[in-house]
Each structure stands twice: as structure tokens, then as C-alpha cells.
Amino acid sequence: MTKSVLESKKWSGRFFTGDWVTAASKQNVMEPATGGVLSEVGIASADDIYAACQCADAAHKEWAKVPPRDKSTLFHKAAAFVQENFDELALYVARETGGIIPKGQHEVKEAILILQLAANMALESNGIILPTVPGKTSSAIRKPIGVIGVISPFNFPLILSIRSIAPALATGNAVVTKPDLQTPVTGGFILALALEAAGFPKGLFQVLPGSVEAGEALCSAPEIGMVAFTGSTAAGRKVGEACGRNLKKVSLELGGKNSLIILEDADLEVAASNIAWGAYFHQGQICMASGRVLVQESIAEALTAKVVEKARHMPVGDPVSGQVALGPLINQRQLEKVHGIVQDTVAAGARLEAGGTHEGLFYAPTVLSNVKPGMRSFDEEVFGPVANIVTFKHDSEAVAMANDTEYGLSGAVISNDVARAQNIGSQLHVGLLHINDQTVNDECTNPFGGCGASGNGSAVCGPADWELYTHWQWVTVKQSATPYPF
Numbered sequence: 001m002t003k004s005v006l007e008s009k010k011w012s013g014r015f016f017t018g019d020w021v022t023a024a025s026k027q028n029v030m031e032p033a034t035g036g037v038l039s040e041v042g043i044a045s046a047d048d049i050y051a052a053c054q055c056a057d058a059a060h061k062e063w064a065k066v067p068p069r070d071k072s073t074l075f076h077k078a079a080a081f082v083q084e085n086f087d088e089l090a091l092y093v094a095r096e097t098g099g100i101i102p103k104g105q106h107e108v109k110e111a112i113l114i115l116q117l118a119a120n121m122a123l124e125s126n127g128i129i130l131p132t133v134p135g136k137t138s139s140a141i142r143k144p145i146g147v148i149g150v151i152s153p154f155n156f157p158l159i160l161s162i163r164s165i166a167p168a169l170a171t172g173n174a175v176v177t178k179p180d181l182q183t184p185v186t187g188g189f190i191l192a193l194a195l196e197a198a199g200f201p202k203g204l205f206q207v208l209p210g211s212v213e214a215g216e217a218l219c220s221a222p223e224i225g226m227v228a229f230t231g232s233t234a235a236g237r238k239v240g241e242a243c244g245r246n247l248k249k250v251s252l253e254l255g256g257k258n259s260l261i262i263l264e265d266a267d268l269e270v271a272a273s274n275i276a277w278g279a280y281f282h283q284g285q286i287c288m289a290s291g292r293v294l295v296q297e298s299i300a301e302a303l304t305a306k307v308v309e310k311a312r313h314m315p316v317g318d319p320v321s322g323q324v325a326l327g328p329l330i331n332q333r334q335l336e337k338v339h340g341i342v343q344d345t346v347a348a349g350a351r352l353e354a355g356g357t358h359e360g361l362f363y364a365p366t367v368l369s370n371v372k373p374g375m376r377s378f379d380e381e382v383f384g385p386v387a388n389i390v391t392f393k394h395d396s397e398a399v400a401m402a403n404d405t406e407y408g409l410s411g412a413v414i415s416n417d418v419a420r421a422q423n424i425g426s427q428l429h430v431g432l433l434h435i436n437d438q439t440v441n442d443e444c445t446n447p448f449g450g451c452g453a454s455g456n457g458s459a460v461c462g463p464a465d466w467e468l469y470t471h472w473q474w475v476t477v478k479q480s481a482t483p484y485p486f
Contacts, residue, residue, distance in 0.1 A: 018202030032098035033318040044208035049217035057223040059203035060174035075119035077198035118166035142470040144172030145225035149218040154180040157187030164228040167465040184209040251458040256409030259402035260290040263415035272306035278438030279387035311354040311365035328361035338384030345377035409450035410439040
């Protein structure tokens, strides 16, 4: 029988600096679906973060001496480790995040792919030759920033950590990561196990769960050259402010209030399926969730009925106990926020078509119709399983309502008239646009980022990674020094 890779719980009461270090402070990690203790982890202080950053700074200088092929091999070994332990890791992701098993499997699949992409990235060209005068060469080289700080959230912790960590390492940096305290194993320790097993140098990658104090230290440590943050807009503003004050590069991938626009010629069954996926996948706890469903007035009643039918028949429960579509929300605070938004929106005149109830952290798939601007469900990011149906008459009205938000992450349009859908899409202020699809899409090879309150204009993954985790160095070479007129 194959030994469980997670059975030893190396992280129990510890954090990872290249070695598993016993922490002075510890905290239990709860399983959202059961309310039971899933594990115990060490909590890093600000001083722990500062020490880790110093260690990482030394490690990245040694990492520069490792040949590219050897770096690539290490990433392939890490990917193989994750693949070999696929089922166990996927189950743990589901348990720690409260997601269904297919969601856990998706995170692990993407982690494998991202490690394989990093293996390829380690062998890519890191510079270009520039035009210059005869007798001189001029080039621009991508140089690693040095030490990258990564702060990741609870909803898709494995993907949203590794998508920054792997390319940052592949481009020559060291990484210190602070995963969310609710998901520290899937947001950091699983990757620590993989990189440790693969033989990555000690100190190059470190995982230190911690509170706000630890996050502030990561943004102020002198060795940190950049912070990659994924999380709420409110927290992102604080991270951006701290990094700006300390003159650090920062990537912010924040929240969203994303519109899925359904035109009158859409297939209603297909549209309802897209709405349900965009609004309910992982209980709506996704920055790309279809937070507004803008439906052309002539089909609104029929389409709403189909969405209600889906919502009423979607099973909710412990994601690892059987065939369920939705698991629990991450914690009581999030549940109260979601329920408060639903209640306030109904009080403001919206109709509760389905859901609006909960048992423990399990919130029923909810449909609200007659949602209008000014209502909380229209204005705020809900981060819960709520489909908000908003009607419009004309295309220009749909565009205006979709853009009526401070956010600018994802948008989508469904129509049999592709040209019409593209014309609407071209007017949406978003970083991600999908025609004949819903708003929850990511392939790890695409540049992912938003504008407005959804980010600071940066993007992660795919062609964005070299730009993000390196800086340009211009280099010129003459065969011999020549005099100047002075």
C-alpha cells in the first residue's frame, strides 16, 4: 500500500523555511464542511518573516549559479511528485477549501501544468539584441528581481499561490509566501512538500502562514523586491499602499463584479447552464463569478424560470461525502455577509425566486430577480452562491449597467449573433472578456488581470510572467574603449 504523502503532517505546529521549523505560536485549521480540526500549523511573526527574507536573499544568489537545464529538471520532478499523489492532494484541497472533489482535482491538475510550464520557462530566452552602431553590441536582458513575496487567498489557494511561485522561481527569484490562515496547507505546504521532494535548494522557497503583522513585514522587508497579492480589493489597497511606500513592485489581483450578458436570441437551456456555473461554482467564492446576470427583457421571465429550476435541484452538502454541487462557505463571517446582502436586496424590492436560506455554512443556491442599480446585490461583490437577474431593453443599456461598477475583471456575452456580442464586449471595461461563455475562465497560459478596483493593471500567467517577475537590464559591449570629444 502506498504511504500517504500527507500522513506525517510535517507542517504540524511548524512553518517551512527549507527546513520544517517549530513555531512559537500555533493555530488550528478548520474543515468548513464539518467544523472539525483538520490540522495545526505554525504562525509566523514579523521577525520570522524578516529572517526568512534574509535567507531567501542568499538562496536566490546561489540559484543563479544553477544551469537552466538543471532548474528545468527540478520543476519536472516537482510536477511528477504532484501527479504521483494526485488523488490524495485533490481530496485535501476539497476538505480544506470546502470545495467539491472535481474542484480539488482541477486545482491539482493546474498545479501540475504550471510546474511543467515553469520547467519550460527556465529554458526560454531571457533577452533580445537591440540595434546599435557598428563595432558595438547592445542587448536587453531580463534579470530576476531577487526575492518575491506572495500573499494568496482561501478560495483557490493552490492555483493562486503556484501561479506566482513557479514562474517567479523559474525566472531566477527566491519566494517567501504567506498563504491564507484558513488554507495554509493547500496554499503553501503542499508545494513545499513537492519542491522539497524534487530537491530544490533550501531557503529558495519558504512558506510562513501569519496574520496581518506578517503580511506587513513581507511588504516592508528590504530584501523583498516585489509582492504578488491575490485577495480582496480592501486588503489589496493596503498592500499596494505599503509596497508603494517602500518602493516595491506590486501585482494586485483583486475582486470583481462581473456581468454575464444574455441577449434575446440565446439558447435558454445553454444560457441557464452558463448562469448556474458562473454564479454557483465553488459557492460563488470566485473573483470571476457572474455577479450580475444581465438578461434582455423579452426572455427574462423564461430564462429566470430555468435558472430557478437548476438552483432548486442542485445538491448542497459535505463535498467529500457524496455527489454534491455546492459545499460550504469558508466561514461564518462570509455566510453572514452573503445572507445580509440577500436580505437587504430583497428588502429593497428584489424578488427571492429560490434559496436565501442556509444550514450551518451551507448556503442554498439563490436566485434574485428584479435586481436594480443601488441594491446591494447589484453594487457589491457577494462572494456567495447568488444569481442576480437584472433586465435590460437595449444593448447600450446592457453596456452601461455592466460598466456601472468600480471593478473591471471579467465580462461575458452570450448570443447567436457573434458580431453583435463582440460589439458589446468591446465596450466592456474588463481585463478578461468571453464571447459565448460565462465569466469564470482561466487557462494558466493567458494573461490574467483586471483594471479599476480589480487590480493595478498587472497580469499574471502566460506572456505576462517574464514582464512581472523580472526587470530589464540594458547591456552594451565595445571591443575596446574609445575616446569622447571631452
